[in-house]
Amino acid sequence: MYFDDKTILYFDGQFTKAVEATTNLYTQTMHYGYGVFEGIRAYETANGTKIFKAEEHFERLKNSCEQIHIPYKYNNEELIQKTYEVLKLNNLTDAYIRPLVFCSPNMGISRPNEVSIMICAWEWGAYLGEKLLNLSISSYCRPHPRSTKVEAKVCGHYVNSILASVEAKDKGFDEALLLDSDGFLAEGPGSNLFFEKDGKLFTPQRGNILPGITRATVIELCKELEISVEEGLFKPEDLQNADSAFLCGTAAEIIGVSSLDGKDFPIKWENSLGKKLQLTYKNLVLDKPLLQTQF
Ligand code: PMP
Incomplete structure (x- = not known):
């Protein structure tokens, strides 16, 4: 409550x-x-x-x-x-x-x-739960940057988030993934997206997303952990062909994604870059030494 x-x-x-x-x-x-x-x-x-x-x-x-x-x-x-x-x-x-x-x-x-x-x-536990997520690409796209100030955390923008989230849950998925109005990967209804391919991380660039504070923290942690991370414009196929993926946000923290529209990612969460970052993020928020983590 x-x-x-x-x-x-x-x-x-x-x-x-x-x-x-x-x-x-x-x-x-x-x-x-x-x-x-x-x-x-x-x-x-x-x-x-x-x-x-x-x-x-x-x-x-x-x-x-x-x-x-x-x-x-x-x-x-x-x-x-x-x-x-x-x-x-x-x-x-x-x-x-x-x-x-x-x-x-x-x-x-x-x-x-x-x-x-x-x-x-x-008191609020992990907003998307602790278990890995089955994600689905939404039929809704994020608001167009010429329709509103997409980088502002405006109350009304969350109608779009609720529609996408309800649609995903009605289809039996845990969460939605929204594209931007040009069909590039954008973000979750209340979280940002990262995906792993060939040992590197990728995340949608700013412009059509809420630039999350957790997203910025993950990018900083990647420097500490010497993980390569690239911001850019990516197509749904890039995510479909990825090795692993995760969502991140203040409420969700870092949460692994096991599948996209029913197709599993090949790398198990336990072996993914996301898992390393999840443990390191936990140390950071708890004020512990960052690398006090068994990988
Ligand atoms: N995208 C959207 C649409 C969000 O609502 C949130 C949550 N604020 C995020 C991304 C993640 O932002 P943050 O890491 O700052 O919580």
């Missing part, structure tokens, strides 16, 4: 019980999906609870707002401190954190008036 009658959230400068927090129904966020959010994780480390990449996530929240003309009047250092307080007030150590910037009443298709912010948190 995301909240109960004791849950405290941060709402416009105050700590409020979730069950007592109210908002207006006449907002552009409610009616048009015109708002911005983040998904962040905190981990219980040997050095206490740590929010992973807190600055990067709040910076993206700010950039997302600026890209779609939602005024951002917040100080990110202060928001990070308030987020730690939310964790403390709810006795959370491992947690998923959800900041949301939303608009005040305005039924116009116009610039927003005032904005509000709320930050809530709850």
Whole structure:
């Protein structure tokens, strides 16, 4: 459950019980999906609870707002401190954190008036589960970069994600993989894609994807582990012919993919580059030495 009658959230400068927090129904966020959010994780480390990449996530929240003309009047250092307080007030150590910037009443298709912010948190296991995923290429494509600001984490974009995810699950798959409007590989509904071929990793380039903070972290880890990684435009056939693949995101972390549209990848997850990265990523978020890993 995301909240109960004791849950405290941060709402416009105050700590409020979730069950007592109210908002207006006449907002552009409610009616048009015109708002911005983040998904962040905190981990219980040997050095206490740590929010992973807190600055990067709040910076993206700010950039997302600026890209779609939602005024951002917040100080990110202060928001990070308030987020730690939310964790403390709810006795959370491992947690998923959800900041949301939303608009005040305005039924116009116009610039927003005032904005509000709320930050809530709850305990959330791996969002796509722990078992390997059966992926399916979606009939939905990601929004066209000339239709919206695809690099902003905008509430309304997630209608596309929900449609793709529901379609995949209705067909008996675990998750969808969306192409861009030109038919190149893009991303999952809430995660980025990497695939392995001949000992190298490949990932769709920026432009038609949400550039994930986990994706950037994986690219950094590849440098540490001396794994070659190439960003580019790739066709579905490149994934169909890959040796292994994984999805990554804050909520999903790093999760292996066993098959694409019913066809298994030839390299077993345990022997893949993704598995190495999964273990190294876990060490990183837990503040442990990176290579304290048995490969
Ligand atoms: N793509 C989409 C569409 C997402 O919603 C997410 C989750 N925020 C990601 C990629 C991964 O981003 P991150 O690693 O920053 O969580």
